[in-house]
Amino acid sequence: MQLETISCNKTSKKNVPLYERPRERLLRQGAEPLLDAELLAILLRTGLENESSFDLAQRLLASFGDLRNLSQATHEELTQVKGIGPVKAIELHAAFELGRRLVKHSRKERPVIRLPRDVADLMAPDLAHLTQEHFVCLFLNTKNQVIGKQTIFVGSLDASIVHPREVFKEAIKRSSASIICLHNHPSGDPAPSREDVAVTKTLYEVGELIGISLLDHVIIGDGRYVSLKEQGYL
Template structure:
């Protein structure tokens, strides 16, 4: 079996050469992933294979959340390339929240929504997440607390505050998505929010807001008077 390499593509289409000439920021996600893959199959280039991965898993968040076995199941990827992809994505995630990285400060619900909207708006199941903040409302990390079904997510305050305490968080902002695209809160959303707020008061960790993420829109339960 003969594999097409990036070197066999026309020079103007080679991601590696484009990166050297124009810098990594000039490349698309597909081109950057193609450099990691290095080779495609006997019928497709590495760029085509990268495009197939994004078609299957939608975006970088989808690739991050996919299991190694799911990535490896795509023809032309296999376990070695799948592990390389997962390792590269994890390094990027760690860099984003490393002590040396510039901390993002949350000053409004819009700031929090902008940070997670693209990652959460297209998820096909409810994800309950939290922004963990320091005393200056700077983001320490974004944590996924639980993953539910199409229309519900189950979260226990214990799991949320376990993550917050581990990161020495002073405050948290709750986040969860509605796969339907409609961010209107349910009675369950309001009930769990009030429960978590009370738990936070006991532990001395402030719950600043709870954002419900829809399709490019969101609702702040603090703005709605729930918190």
């Protein structure tokens, strides 16, 4: 591979092979293999006249000892480092705060679905008061923990409208082991219609083919619910 060269300083980005530049490495290999300094260099974007963003990132890490200490640095402490102005300091604070929030979110206990009552307790507060039918899918992992939810369709339920493609596209995206479908009946009566049963059977058959099981289809009414699994439709 040819290298771009420039006659000025050796630390210039122009002297760095394309395959060693952090942005290009991330695009080619993903973020995980990159060093802390490389990820920081992407956030910093630019260095100084005689210093690349990667060199600046290395110096920044050295100034605080490690990434943990850097993440706890104040705005004033960051801007004391040559090359880190107010804007770069703010951007670093924002990036570290996003990381902290992601950790907090991942530590939250995920709901576990064992019975249809668990589905109703989890979702009835969101669905029971709605004036239109909302068809929602819960995506579960191998421990029956809810790892995501998605409203697939709003309106009267019909097998030709609630297409398995949309349901299982979301399930595959989340690496789901199984799914639970549910929808509300604005009338308050959760008794399943023929369309409800038809949709359930279609989704069940598709799920069996692709290896993502439909565990249940729960209909939410006014203070009541119906499980199509308990009704014998699954």
